[in-house]
Amino acid sequence: MAQIFIDAATRQNPFESSIGYVIRTDESVLEFGQYLGEMENHEAEWNGLIEALKQAVALNLTSVILKSDSKIVVDSINKNFVKNPKFKPYLKEYQQLEKQFDLLIIDWIPRDQNKHADHVARHYLKQQ
Numbered sequence: 001m002a003q004i005f006i007d008a009a010t011r012q013n014p015f016e017s018s019i020g021y022v023i024r025t026d027e028s029v030l031e032f033g034q035y036l037g038e039m040e041n042h043e044a045e046w047n048g049l050i051e052a053l054k055q056a057v058a059l060n061l062t063s064v065i066l067k068s069d070s071k072i073v074v075d076s077i078n079k080n081f082v083k084n085p086k087f088k089p090y091l092k093e094y095q096q097l098e099k100q101f102d103l104l105i106i107d108w109i110p111r112d113q114n115k116h117a118d119h120v121a122r123h124y125l126k127q128q
Contacts, residue, residue: 001063001064001065001103002023002024002025002056002059002061002063002064002065003023003024003064003065003066003067004021004022004023004024004052004053004056004064004065004066004067005021005022005024005067005068005109005114005116005117006019006020006021006045006048006049006052006066006067006068006070006117007019007020007021007045007048007068007069007070007114007117007118007120007121008020008036008041008044008045008047008048008070008121009044009118009121009122009124009125010039010040010041010044010125011125014038015038015039015040016035016036016037016038016039016125016128017035017036017037017038017039017040017041017043017044017047017125018033018034018035018036018044018121018122018124018125018127018128019033019034019036019044019045019047019048019051019121019124020032020033020048020117020118020119020120020121020122020123020124021033021048021051021052021055021117021120022116022117022120023052023055023056023059023061025061030059031116031120032051032052032055032120033120033121033123033124034051034124035124035125035127035128042070042072042073042084042087043086043087043090045068045070045072045073046073046087046090047090048068048121049066049068049073049090049094050090050093050094050097052066053066053094053097053098053104054097056101057097057100061101062101062102062103063101063102063103063104064101064103064104064105065105065107066104066105066106066107067107067108067109067113067114068106068107068108068109068114069108069109069110069111069113069114069118070108071108074106074107074108075108076091077091077094077106078106080095
């Protein structure tokens with residue numbers, strides 16, 4: 001079963017964000033990321049989730065444990081509800097992507113267990 005660690009990095013004045021995610025399988029450890037531009041952190045976390053799942057589909061992964069230190073994203077998915085209307089399209093897109101997996105588990109992890117994805121996200125933020 002593949003493990004995917006996701007994170008976002010954001011700096012303020014003006015808001016600029018990037019994402020990073022690490023996909024670990026029995027065969028490899030793959031790093032991905034991108035600069036998102038002007039975006040607040042929670043929205044960047046949602047973007048990271050969506051991009052990581054799209055990449056997992058592209059890699060033909062069917063069983064995934066996704067790990068994030070974003071309590072808002074993890075709780076929203078587990079409750080199948082978002083309060084902020086800005087995040088509703090992300091939840092809807094997640095629900096569509098979820099159908100492409102045989103097993104998809106979303107798990108919250110403490111920030112100190114997500115250092116690899118954080119490092120990747122910060123790398124892409126520093127590139128700008």
